[in-house]
Structures are given as structure tokens and as C-alpha cells.
Amino acid sequence: MRWAIAAMALVVVANGVVLVSAGRERAAPATLTTIEVCSGHLVGGETSDEAPALRLRVAPDSLSIPPGLDAPGLRALGYPEAVIAAVGRERDSTFRWPRSRPAWVRLRQRSDSLAEFAVVEVAPRRELLARDSGTVVVRGLIGLRERRNGPAPDAMAGHEHAAPGVVRTAGVIYPAVIELIPSQLHLDHRQIATLRAGLGDTAGCAVTRQAVIASGAKGGIWVESVR
Amino acid sequence: MPSTEQLRASAIIAFREELARLEAEGVVALDPATRRRIRAHHDATLAALAARGDVDLTAAAARLSTGMRIATLLGTIALSAAYGLFVSAHWGTLALAPQLALVGFPPVLLVVLTHVAVVRERSGYVASLIATVAAIAFAVNLGTLGQLYNLPDSRVALLAVGAFAMLLAYGYGLTLPLIVGIGGLGGWLWTLGAIPLGLWWRDGFGVIEPLLLVGLLALAAPTWIRGPAKFAPWWRGMGASALVLGLLLVESNGGLSAFATTGRHTIETGYKLLGAVALTGLVVWGIRRDQRLVTQIGSVGAVLYLFMRLVDWFWDLLPKWLFFLLVGAFALSVLLVLRRLRRARAVPA
Numbered sequence: 361m362r363w364a365i366a367a368m369a370l371v372v373v374a375n376g377v378v379l380v381s382a383g384r385e386r387a388a389p390a391t392l393t394t395i396e397v398c399s400g401h402l403v404g405g406e407t408s409d410e411a412p413a414l415r416l417r418v419a420p421d422s423l424s425i426p427p428g429l430d431a432p433g434l435r436a437l438g439y440p441e442a443v444i445a446a447v448g449r450e451r452d453s454t455f456r457w458p459r460s461r462p463a464w465v466r467l468r469q470r471s472d473s474l475a476e477f478a479v480v481e482v483a484p485r486r487e488l489l490a491r492d493s494g495t496v497v498v499r500g501l502i503g504l505r506e507r508r509n510g511p512a513p514d515a516m517a518g519h520e521h522a523a524p525g526v527v528r529t530a531g532v533i534y535p536a537v538i539e540l541i542p543s544q545l546h547l548d549h550r551q552i553a554t555l556r557a558g559l560g561d562t563a564g565c566a567v568t569r570q571a572v573i574a575s576g577a578k579g580g581i582w583v584e585s586v587r
Numbered sequence: 588m589p590s591t592e593q594l595r596a597s598a599i600i601a602f603r604e605e606l607a608r609l610e611a612e613g614v615v616a617l618d619p620a621t622r623r624r625i626r627a628h629h630d631a632t633l634a635a636l637a638a639r640g641d642v643d644l645t646a647a648a649a650r651l652s653t654g655m656r657i658a659t660l661l662g663t664i665a666l667s668a669a670y671g672l673f674v675s676a677h678w679g680t681l682a683l684a685p686q687l688a689l690v691g692f693p694p695v696l697l698v699v700l701t702h703v704a705v706v707r708e709r710s711g712y713v714a715s716l717i718a719t720v721a722a723i724a725f726a727v728n729l730g731t732l733g734q735l736y737n738l739p740d741s742r743v744a745l746l747a748v749g750a751f752a753m754l755l756a757y758g759y760g761l762t763l764p765l766i767v768g769i770g771g772l773g774g775w776l777w778t779l780g781a782i783p784l785g786l787w788w789r790d791g792f793g794v795i796e797p798l799l800l801v802g803l804l805a806l807a808a809p810t811w812i813r814g815p816a817k818f819a820p821w822w823r824g825m826g827a828s829a830l831v832l833g834l835l836l837v838e839s840n841g842g843l844s845a846f847a848t849t850g851r852h853t854i855e856t857g858y859k860l861l862g863a864v865a866l867t868g869l870v871v872w873g874i875r876r877d878q879r880l881v882t883q884i885g886s887v888g889a890v891l892y893l894f895m896r897l898v899d900w901f902w903d904l905l906p907k908w909l910f911f912l913l914v915g916a917f918a919l920s921v922l923l924v925l926r927r928l929r930r931a932r933a934v935p936a
Contacts, residue, residue, distance in 0.1 A: 363758020364702045367751055371694045371725060374747050375732065379687075382736040405679050409672070411734055412679045438785035456842065456851070462787040499739050501787055541739045541787075549680055581737050 385576030392584060393496050393573045396475045397555055398565035403544055405552035412552035413544035414571060414583055416467070416498065418537055419476035428463070428482030429502065429535040436484050437461040437502055451506055451530040458504060464489055464579075465500035465537050475565045479537050486579055496573050498581055503538040506531035542581075545573065551586045592636040596644060599629045638709075659712045663763065666716070667723040674727060686735065690728040697721030698755070705759045718764040722752040722771075742788040745775040760815045769825045773801045784845060795837040796845045802829030806881075824880040827869055831888030834862040839895060862892050874928065890921065 397414060404410030427433065434444050443458045464486040467477040482502060483489050489497055508531035547555070551571075558569045574584035609615045617625070636642045643652050674689060681689065698721055704714035729744045749771020756765035777798050781791030791797065805826030809819035837843045838861075841854035866889040873882030897917065901910055 361702060363754050364698050367698045367721075367754040367758070368695050370747065370751050370754065371691070371698075371728070374725075374729060375687075375691050378732045378736060378738070382738075408679065409675045410679075411675065411731075413734075456847070459784070459786050459790050459793065461785060542734075542737045545737050546735050549682060552679065 381578075382580065385578055385580040386574070386582060388577070389574035389584065390577045391491050391493060391575045393493055393575070394570055395469045395496070395573055396565065396568040397559070397571045397586070398475055398568055399559040399561060400564065401475070402547075402552070402555055402559070405547070405556055412547040412549070414547055414555075415544045416496075416540050416542075417474070417476045418467070418540060419470055419472075419474075419478050425535065426479045426481055429479075433482060434502075434535060437463055437482075438484075443504070446533050447504070447535060449533060451533050455533070460501040460503035460538055462541075463500055463502045464497060465540065466490070466495045466497050467540075468495045473565055475568065482537065491575070496581065497575060497579075499541040499579075500537045501539040501541065502535060504533055505536045505538070507534055545581065545583050547583055547586075551583060554586050592642050596633055596636050596642045599633060600644065603629070655710070655712050659716045659763065662716050663719045663723075666720045670720065670724055671727055674731065678731070683735075686731075690724075690731045694721050694725040694728055694751075697724055701755055701759065701761075711759070711761060714759055715761040715763040718752070718755040718759065718761050719767055721755065722748055722764055722767045725751050740789065742775050742778040742791070745771050745778070747771075749773075749775060756818075757814050760817075762817065762821060765818055765821055766825070769805060769822065773805065773825070773829065776801045776804070780845060793843060794845045795833045795843045798829055798833040799837075802826045802833060805829060820878070820880050823878055824884060827873075827881045827884040827888075830865065830869065831884055831891075834858065834865060835888065835891055835895070838862045838892075859896070866892055886925075893917065893921075 401415050401417065403413040403415050405412040428436075431444050431447070434447065435441075438461055439458060446452075446455050463482050463484055465479055466481040466489045468480045470476055470478050477496070480495055481489055482500070486497060491497065555569055555571070559567055569586060571586045572584040573581065575581050606615075606617075610617070633642070633644065637644070670693065677689070678686065697717055701714050701718040701721060704717050705711065708714065726744065726748045729747060732738070733740060733744070749768050752764040752768035752771055755761060756768050774792075778788045778791035780794045780797030781788050784791075784794065786794075803826065805822050808822040808826070812822075838855055838858035841847060841851035841858070844851075844854045844858070846854055866885055869885035870882055870889055872878070873880075873885050894914065894917075897910075897914060901913060905913065
């Protein structure tokens with residue numbers, strides 16, 4: 361029976377650690393950020409099998425590189441010099457895609473038609489990021505991507521039978537946030553009901569509601585309220 | 588894997604059958620008193636073995652046991668899926684307290700049920716099923732807590748579920764939870780390789796060297812972890828699988844090595860050499876130590892390794908028909924070598 365008691369104790373301790381630390385953090389939020397919520401940002405709820413959540417959508421990469429993803433920033437994240445040297449250049453045959461690196465990311469919601477988030481700043485540690493009521497700080501994975509400029513016109517000319525997509529040219533290497541952790545925030549049953557009722561199946565961000573995102577002192581993040 | 592009890596029971600039954608055959612052929616004739624003494628001793632031994640664990644005393648019983656094992660596995664998968672789907676179907680409509688109860692209470696309840704099943708049903712099949720579902724329920728518990736509080740996914744969940752499954756496996760001598768436990772703890776150890784490389788823990792699964800170390804640890808585990816004798820083949824089998832999988836992956840893709848920043852070709856060549864030595868060593872070790880599962884896994888790994896080398900060396904050089912003829916000839920030569928080894932082992936000491 362002592363093994364069973366030990367197993368049950370493990371369950372209780374694991375649950376207790378999560379509940380107590382989350383409870384303490386939520387009792388005193390460090391920052392509150394109000395964001396616009398569109399129908400497309402919602403996941404699950406009603407009869408869906410998915411848990412209700414608010415998706416954090418990062419806008420497609422822009423041409424400008426945010427602070428923290430420049431050469432010193434990539435060095436601070438642990439990328440080797442050979443990889444840093446390849447950034448901003450066309451990929452050559454010797455280039456090997458490096459593994460992604462964990463970092464902290466500061467996001468600001470855009471005011472465009474999709475109300476997506478733009479990356480404002482990246483840092484290896486959370487304390488290095490500025491905090492304000494207009495931005496949200498979450499973990500993220502930083503990786504390298506390739507920006508293609510499309511096939512060269514003369515590359516197509518001699519291949520009349522080839523599909524256009526088959527002809528590929530090497531693109532320019534650039535750093536980007538490839539994943540947010542968590543990529544969506546939990547909504548309780550009241551919050552999802554309020555948002556679903558207010559937004560319905562509206563397309564894009566024609567109709568929006570507001571949600572207040574809270575951040576804790578130890579990096580926790582949650583949806584404090586919706587209206 | 589047959590348990591120690593089952594091996595002893597099978598030996599007694601085989602002895603009885605062979606003795607009857609020898610007597611029928613006139614080779615030996617035991618006096619009635621000796622025969623009665625042996626019979627009584629064996630009857631008592633069989634009764635004791637049957638009381639200690641689930642022992643098949645006839646071929647029909649052994650076939651039924653196989654069916655019971657398959658039913659246990661299917662039942663575990665079905666019950667775990669039922670629980671997981673039930674949680675996801677009702678999650679969104681519940682308030683916080685019922686949500687926490689829905690995921691926190693089942694692992695505890697299932698541990699109690701495992702204990703009851705062990706006491707009331709000696710074969711261990713039902714207990715094994717319930718204990719494994721308990722481990723999966725605990726994994727669901729931690730996963731949904733993480734979702735509820737927007738926590739980043741973490742390797743600690745693997746450690747917790749692995750430890751939980753191990754407690755039930757070693758506490759009650761249950762094999763299926765042991766496999767979950769080895770998987771959980773092994774997965775946790777594997778991802779520790781991400782720390783020195785500065786990677787997110789999940790990306791640790793893309794680095795093979797820690798997997799090879801985990802495989803070696805699992806192979807050695809039965810010598811330093813005390814527990815039921817029937818657990819040893821599972822430890823060694825899972826260790827051998829980790830070694831084989833890791834070596835086959837890294838020798839064909841050097842990018843999976845922790846040292847991938849240096850010459851990738853050199854890494855692949857190095858692991859090809861290491862693979863040849865390690866897989867041969869695994870098969871030889873398995874044969875010498877009479878570890879059937881290790882020998883089988885090592886042999887499968889060695890054959891796959893050699894097939895991959897044949898593809899590397901000859902696929903572009905030879906016509907396709909000649910390539911497959913070569914593979915066929917190679918398979919025949921493997922058969923001949925294994926037959927010779929088997930003959931050498933068949934001669935009694």
C-alpha cells in the first residue's frame with residue numbers, strides 16, 4: 361500500500377505546486393494589457409472538442425529586424441558565428457539550418473485589419489525586456505527562415521513543361537519568431553461564452569471585443585477579463 | 588517475457604513429459620516411491636508458483652494468456668482514449684473547480700483501484716490495465732493543468748509521469764506500467780541533452796547522443812535496480828531499442844548529432860563505424876548472456892544497418908536487378924551465419 365500512497369502523493373504534490381504558484385502569481389498581476397479580440401482569434405468553446413482559448417497570432421515577418429534578432433542578439437541566444445554571418449545573405453549550398461533557440465518575446469498588437477501581433481523585441485531573459493501596458497511578453501522559439509524572391513525570369517524560359525513552383529532559387533536568410541509558448545491563452549467558460557456571443561461568426565475583425573491580458577511577476581500570462 | 592515462475596513451471600511440465608517418454612521407450616524406470624516423491628514435490632512447487640503469480644500449466648492456458656495480454660493492451664488504449672476524449676468534450680463547459688476535479692481526481696482513484704485489483708485478481712492483468720490508465724490519466728492531468736494556466740510545456744511532466752508509473756510497476760510487479768515508466772524517465776533523460784546546447788527541451792529529441800546514453804543506462808539497469816526478475820528483459824529490450832534506433836538515425840543524418848556544427852560527413856562516418864561495432868557487440872552480448880530480446884533487436888538493427896550500407900555503396904553503381912540480387916545473396920549469407928551460430932549453441936555443455 362505504501363507504493364500506492366507514494367503514487368497518490370506524487371499526484372497531489374504535482375497538482376499542488378502548479379495551483380499554489382499560479383494562484384500566488386494571479387493574485388497580484390504585474391502588468392495588464394488590453395487587446396482587441398476578433399472572431400478568428402478564438403479557438404474551441406460551444407460544442408467543439410477543443411479547449412476554449414485565445415490564439416496569439418504573430419503577423420507575417422516584416423522586412424525590419426526587431427531588437428534582439430540582430431547579430432549581437434543572435435549571439436546572445438547562442439547562435440554560432442557561421443550562422444550569424446549567413447543572416448541577411450543568400451543561402452548557399454554549405455548552409456545548415458540551425459536548431460531553434462528559446463527566448464522571451466515582446467509583442468504589440470497591430471491596428472491593422474487582422475489585429476495580429478508584431479514582434480517588438482526579443483531577449484534571452486525576461487528581465488531584459490521592457491514592460492508596458494501596450495505589450496505582452498511571452499516565451500518563444502527563434503529560428504531562421506528563408507525569404508524567397510521568386511524564380512528568376514530567365515530560369516523559367518528554358519523549362520516550358522516545368523511547373524512554376526518547381527523552379528526554386530536560394531532565398532535570403534533571416535531570423536524570426538517561429539513559435540510562441542504558449543501559442544494560445546486559456547479562456548474560462550464564461551469568457552468564451554461572452555466573446556462568442558459578442559463576435560458570432562463575423563469575418564476578419566469587422567467586429568471586435570476587448571480582452572485584458574495579465575502578466576505575472578514570474579512570467580505567467582493569462583486572460584484576466586473580457587468585455 | 589515469461590516470468591521466473593512461468594519458466595520453472597514450464598521446466599517441470601517438460602520434465603514430466605520427457606520422463607514419460609523415456610519410460611515408454613524403456614530407457615529409465617523409476618521406482619514407485621521415487622516417482623511419488625518427485626510428483627508430490629512438483630505438485631507442491633506448481634501450487635506454490637500458481638499462488639505467487641499467473642502461471643500457465645497447459646498449452647491451452649498459455650494461448651489464453653496471450654489473448655489476455657492483447658486484451659489488456661487494447662483495453663488500456665481504449666480506456667485511455669475514452670478518458671481523454673471525455674475530458675476534451677466537457678472541458679469547455681465547466682467552471683474551474685469541476686475542471687480541476689475532472690483531471691486531478693481520476694489518477695488518485697485509479698491508484699486505489701489498482702491496489703484493489705492486485706488484491707482481488709492475482710493474475711495482474713486487470714491491475715496492469717488500471718495502473719497504465721492511471722499513468723495516462725496523470726499525463727492528461729498535467730497537460731490540462733498546463734493548458735489551464737498557460738504554462739509552457741516542460742520535460743518535468745515526463746519525469747513525473749515516469750516516476751508515477753515506476754511506483755506502480757515496482758510496487759505491484761506490473762509490466763505495462765514499467766514500459767510507460769521507462770519511456771517517461773528515458774524521455775526526460777533524453778531531453779536533458781538540450782540544456783548544454785541551449786535548446787528548448789523538445790528540441791532535445793532531435794539530439795541523438797543522450798538517447799544512446801539512455802539506451803546504455805537501460806541495458807545496465809537490471810544489474811543495479813532490484814525488482815521482479817521479469818522486469819530485466821524489458822529494461823534490456825528497451826535499452827537495446829534505444830541504441831539501435833539512435834545509431835541508425837545518426838549514422839544516416841549527422842545533423843542529429845550534438846556535434847553537428849563540425850564536419851557532418853565526418854560525424855556520419857564515425858557513427859557508421861561505431862554502429863558496425865556496437866550492433867555486432869549487442870548481438871554477441873545478447874547471445875553470450877542468453878538475452879533473447881536483446882539478440883533479436885540487435886539482429887534487426889544489424890540487418891537494417893547492413894541494408895542501409897548496401898544502398899549507400901551500390902544503389903547508384905549497380906543495375907536495380909543486380910542490387911536486389913545482392914541483397915538476396917546477403918540475406919542468405921546472414922541465414923547461413925545464424926544457422927551456424929545456432930548449431931554451435933545447440934550442443935549441450
